[in-house]
Amino acid sequence: MKIDISDILVSDGADMKVDLTGVPLQQEPADGYIIEGDMSFCGTLTNNNGILHLAGWLEAVYKSACYRCLGEVSSRLRLKISENFTSNSDADKKDMYPFEGKMLDISRALNDNIILNLPMKHLCSDQCRGLCSKCGGNLNEVQCDCIDDGIDPRMEGLNKFFERS
Numbered sequence: 001m002k003i004d005i006s007d008i009l010v011s012d013g014a015d016m017k018v019d020l021t022g023v024p025l026q027q028e029p030a031d032g033y034i035i036e037g038d039m040s041f042c043g044t045l046t047n048n049n050g051i052l053h054l055a056g057w058l059e060a061v062y063k064s065a066c067y068r069c070l071g072e073v074s075s076r077l078r079l080k081i082s083e084n085f086t087s088n089s090d091a092d093k094k095d096m097y098p099f100e101g102k103m104l105d106i107s108r109a110l111n112d113n114i115i116l117n118l119p120m121k122h123l124c125s126d127q128c129r130g131l132c133s134k135c136g137g138n139l140n141e142v143q144c145d146c147i148d149d150g151i152d153p154r155m156e157g158l159n160k161f162f163e164r165s
């Protein structure tokens with residue numbers, strides 16, 4: 001996702017509106033997270049004495065797995081973006097992104113923001129019943145015959161021990 005910055009580069013304080021849609025840098029920014037289609041950015045780019053400040057909102061739709069039943073979950077990500085870009089060689093030291101010439105590529109900055117902000121846990125629904133701990137069946141879809149005896153399998157050995165004594 002590139003922006004032609006030739007207009008704002010020439011004058012300090014100049015800004016421009018940015019409204020971009022493009023292919024994400026990584027379609028799978030993290031394990032099990034797949035971005036669907038294009039993502040979009042809408043905001044402004046300002047030239048602050050040679051440092052370009054990008055501010056606005058990023059939107060993307062992605063797929064992941066429900067952490068209870070492993071079913072597919074589609075979610076929308078809407079992130080507030082605030083990043084700086086510099087043409088100086090010490091960009092990394094100043095926690096900025098580098099740029100060269102008259103085209104500014106914001107793909108890496110947006111990708112980093114996505115990686116940092118992906119929620120850890122997704123549920124297909126608040127009522128998701130998850131998988132049966134005995135047979136592994138998806139309890140949203142099947143009614144298995146397993147009896148829930150309420151015993152944590154890790155505790156079973158301990159219970160047997162007490163029964164014997």
Ligand SMILES: [Zn+2]
Nearest residue numbers: 066069124128
């Ligand atoms: Zn689920």
Ligand SMILES: [Zn+2]
Nearest residue numbers: 132135144146
């Ligand atoms: Zn079962």
